[in-house]
Amino acid sequence: xxxxxxxxxxxxxxxxxxxxxxxxxxxxxxxxxxxxxxxxxxxxxxxxxxxxxxxxxxxxxxxxxxxxxxxxxxxxxxxxxxxxxxxxxxxxxxxxxxxxxxxxxxxxxxxxxxxxxxxxxxxxxxxxxxxxxxxxxxxxxxxxxxxxxxxxxxxxxxxxxxxxxxxxxxxxxxxxxxxxxxxxxxxxxxxxxxxxxxxxxxxxxxxxxxxxxxxxxxxxxxxxxxxxxxxxxxxxxxxxxxxxxxxxxxxxxxxxxxxxxxxxxxxxxxxxxxxxxxxxxxxxxxxxxxxxxxxxxxxxxxxxxxxxxxxxxxxxxxxxxxxxxxxxxxxxxxxxxxxxxxxxxxxxxxxxxxxxxxxxxxxxxxxxxxxxxxxx
Amino acid sequence: xxxxxxxxxxxxxxxxxxxxxxxxxxxxxxxxxxxxxxxxxxxxxxxxxxxxxxxxxxxxxxxxxxxxxxxxxxxxxxxxxxxxxxxxxxxxxxxxxxxxxxxxxxxxxxxxxxxxxxxxxxxxxxxxxxxxxxxxxxxxxxxxxxxxxxxxxxxxxxxxxxxxxxxxxxxxxxxxxxxxxxxxxxxxxxx
Numbered sequence: 001x002x003x004x005x006x007x008x009x010x011x012x013x014x015x016x017x018x019x020x021x022x023x024x025x026x027x028x029x030x031x032x033x034x035x036x037x038x039x040x041x042x043x044x045x046x047x048x049x050x051x052x053x054x055x056x057x058x059x060x061x062x063x064x065x066x067x068x069x070x071x072x073x074x075x076x077x078x079x080x081x082x083x084x085x086x087x088x089x090x091x092x093x094x095x096x097x098x099x100x101x102x103x104x105x106x107x108x109x110x111x112x113x114x115x116x117x118x119x120x121x122x123x124x125x126x127x128x129x130x131x132x133x134x135x136x137x138x139x140x141x142x143x144x145x146x147x148x149x150x151x152x153x154x155x156x157x158x159x160x161x162x163x164x165x166x167x168x169x170x171x172x173x174x175x176x177x178x179x180x181x182x183x184x185x186x187x188x189x190x191x192x193x194x195x196x197x198x199x200x201x202x203x204x205x206x207x208x209x210x211x212x213x214x215x216x217x218x219x220x221x222x223x224x225x226x227x228x229x230x231x232x233x234x235x236x237x238x239x240x241x242x243x244x245x246x247x248x249x250x251x252x253x254x255x256x257x258x259x260x261x262x263x264x265x266x267x268x269x270x271x272x273x274x275x276x277x278x279x280x281x282x283x284x285x286x287x288x289x290x291x292x293x294x295x296x297x298x299x300x301x302x303x304x305x306x307x308x309x310x311x312x313x314x315x316x317x318x319x320x321x322x323x324x325x326x327x328x329x330x331x332x333x334x335x336x337x338x339x340x341x342x343x344x345x346x347x348x349x350x351x352x353x354x355x356x357x358x359x360x361x362x363x364x365x366x367x368x369x370x371x372x373x374x375x376x
Numbered sequence: 377x378x379x380x381x382x383x384x385x386x387x388x389x390x391x392x393x394x395x396x397x398x399x400x401x402x403x404x405x406x407x408x409x410x411x412x413x414x415x416x417x418x419x420x421x422x423x424x425x426x427x428x429x430x431x432x433x434x435x436x437x438x439x440x441x442x443x444x445x446x447x448x449x450x451x452x453x454x455x456x457x458x459x460x461x462x463x464x465x466x467x468x469x470x471x472x473x474x475x476x477x478x479x480x481x482x483x484x485x486x487x488x489x490x491x492x493x494x495x496x497x498x499x500x501x502x503x504x505x506x507x508x509x510x511x512x513x514x515x516x517x518x519x520x521x522x523x524x525x526x527x528x529x530x531x532x533x534x535x536x537x538x539x540x541x542x543x544x545x546x547x548x549x550x551x552x553x554x555x556x557x558x559x560x561x562x563x564x565x566x567x
C-alpha cells in the first residue's frame with residue numbers, strides 16, 4: 001500500500017482553549033481506502049505523542065519502514081482499508097507536517113519556538129474538525145486512538161457527539177494520573193536542562209538532542225512493563241563479561257540509548273514539550289462537578305474502551321472510571337481489559353485480539369440505525 | 377440449541393418484551409443474545425473473563441469486563457427492569473450485598489441456581505458422597521443452596537418473592553419442587 005502525505009492550509013485563526021489564537025494552520029494528513037456513496041464509512045485515527053499522519057503503508061516502493069500502526073490498518077486488518085475510508089492527521093503542536101513550534105511564525109518570519117501558544121487536546125480536535133469539513137464528511141463511523149490518540153477520540157465524542165457514531169478508546173484516560181504528569185515533568189526537565197535548548201530558541205543551531213534523548217528514554221521505560229523488560233532484555237550484557245566501567249553494559253541500556261538517539265533524528269524537542277503539556281492539561285471533568293457530567297450531552301455515540309493489564313502508565317482503573325462515567329449516563333459502553341505483558345505499548349502490539357474486537361464492534365455500529373437512541 | 381442450560385428458557389419466559397436487562401456474569405452472552413432476539417430487550421452485561429467478553433462483543437452485545445460488584449456499582453438507581461444472576465449465586469463470596477445492589481439498580485432481580493435439595497443430591501449426601509462439586513471436578517468452590525435456604529435469604533435481604541419457576545430434567549416441576557427441581561428460578565423485588 002503506497003500512500004502520500006497530503007497537506008491543507010486554513011488561512012484563518014483557531015481560537016484556542018487558552019484564549020490565544022493560532023493561524024494560519026497547516027495540517028498534514030493521509031487517507032486510505034475509498035469513501036462510500038453515502039459517506040458513512042469514514043474512520044478517524046488519532047495518533048499518540050510521537051506519532052504522525054503516516055499510520056500505515058509505505059511512502060515509496062523501497063520505503064524501509066511502514067506507518068506506525070501498519071499492523072492494525074490495511075486490507076483485511078483491524079481497521080480494514082478495503083471497507084473503510086481511513087483518515088489520520090498530524091496534531092497541531094506536533095512536528096510532522098502540521099503547524100507546531102518549529103513552524104514559521106507569520107508575524108516574525110522566524111520559527112515560533114516558545115512563542116507558539118499552548119495547545120490542548122480539544123484544540124487538536126477542533127483542527128481535525130476543520131479537516132473533516134474540508135474532506136466533506138458529516139460523521140465518523142468511529143474515531144479511535146491509543147494513549148493521547150484515545151484522549152482525542154474521547155474529546156471528539158464530547159465536542160461533536162452528533163458527528164461521532166462511535167469511539168474506540170485504547171489505553172487512554174479522561175485525565176492523566178499524577179504519576180504520569182510527574183513522569184512528563186521529568187522528561188521536560190531533561191530538555192530544559194540541556195543548554196542547547198536555550199528556552200526553545202535553537203532552530204538553525206544545535207538542537208537539544210541530549211535532553212530530548214533522555215526524555216524519550218523515560219518514555220520508553222513507561223511504555224514497557226516489568227514483565228516485558230525481563231522478557232525482552234533480562235540482565236543480558238552487551239559484551240560477554242562485566243567491563244566495570246560506565247560504558248553501556250546491559251542490553252536494556254543499549255536499547256534505551258539507541259531509541260533515545262534515534263528519536264532526536266525525527267522529533268523536535270519543543271513539539272515534545274508542547275504535546276506533553278496538552279496531555280497534562282487534558283481533563284474532561286475540569287470545571288465540572290463530575291466526570292459523568294462531561295458526557296451528559298451524548299446520547300447516541302457508542303463506546304468501546306480497551307485497557308491492558310500491565311499498562312501502568314494508563315492503568316486499567318482509569319479506563320474503568322471512564323466506563324463508569326459513561327454508563328452512569330446510560331450510554332452504550334463496552335469495556336475489555338486485554339491480558340498482556342506489553343505494558344502501555346500493548347495497544348500497538350496486541351493487534352490480533354484488538355482486530356477481533358474492533359471488527360465485531362464496528363459491525364454492530366454499522367448495522368444499527370445511527371440516531372436511534374441506544375442509551376438506557 | 378439442545379445444549380441450552382435448563383434455566384435459560386425459563387428466564388426468557390419471565391422477561392417481558394423491550395425490558396431493560398442487566399446480566400451479571402453473562403459468560404459468552406448466550407442468554408442476552410437470546411433475550412435480544414426473542415424479547416428485543418435493551419441488554420447490558422458484566423463478565424469477568426476476557427475471552428467471554430470478546431465472545432459477547434462478537435454477538436453484538438454491550439458488555440463491561442469486571443467483577444459483579446464493580447459492574448453493579450457503575451449504574452444508577454432503578455435503571456434496569458430486570459437484573460439477572462443466572463447460575464452464579466453459589467459462587468459469590470458475599471451474596472447479600474450483591475442482592476441489595478441488584479435491587480438498587482433494577483426493579484426486579486432474577487436469580488437462578490442449582491437446587492442442592494434435589495433428591496439425587498440428598499441421596500448422594502446420605503451415602504456419604506458429600507454436597508457440592510466433587511473435589512476432583514475442577515470446579516471452583518461453591519455453596520450448596522436449597523429452596524428453603526433461598527427463601528430465608530430473600531427474607532433477610534428485605535425482598536419478596538414475586539414468581540418462582542422450577543425446572544427438572546424433562547421440563548417444569550410443579551409438585552414437590554424441593555425434591556424434584558434441578559434448577560430454581562426466582563423473580564424477587566424490594567418488599
